[in-house]
Amino acid sequence: MAKKSKLESINYRIIDIQELELFIPMVLAEIADDFEEEKLGYGFTFDYSWNLKSDTFSVIVEVLYVYDQEKMNEILLKFLGLVEYEIQDLKQFLDLTNNEVKLPEEFLAILTGIAISTMRGMIALRTVGKFQGDFYIPILNPGDVVRDYLNSEKRTPNIAEEN
DSSP: OOOOGGGGGOOOEEEEEEEEEOOOOOOOOOHHHHGGGGGGEEEEEEEEETTTTTTEEEEEEEEEEOOOOTTTOOEEEEEEEEEEEEEETTTGGEEEEEEEEEEEEEHHHHHHHHHEEEEEEEHHHHHTGGGGGGGOOOOOOHHHHHHHHHHOOOOOOOEEEEE
């Protein structure tokens, strides 16, 4: 007989999805005319917030595309979005003394993966027909993303040149 995993005992649901910020500038002619994909840098950051009164937990995702970071450093797309979940008995999964999330890593990866995929769809929808609509949004392993997040001390955006 299969055992019930710790994840099966966590009751949650999505209660809100928000676009907090969207910046899609007109692309300079010098970039559009001579666009070099290898100069397009992509980065993303995410963070968590919670409200114990309402048992809500949010995953905030920021996506940033920068062109020619070395010379021009031109932002071509910036998106900030949020997916909010209601998690029953949220308090048991938080370390309030250290202001840390103590949700199982696998569950945190599920919540983060849902948020990243949701933001990917929102960006795709908002960039249809625009120059930025051709930018691909990488598929990320949410388990690796969460593990890196939990192991990092600095949580600042990292813009990497795409290859």
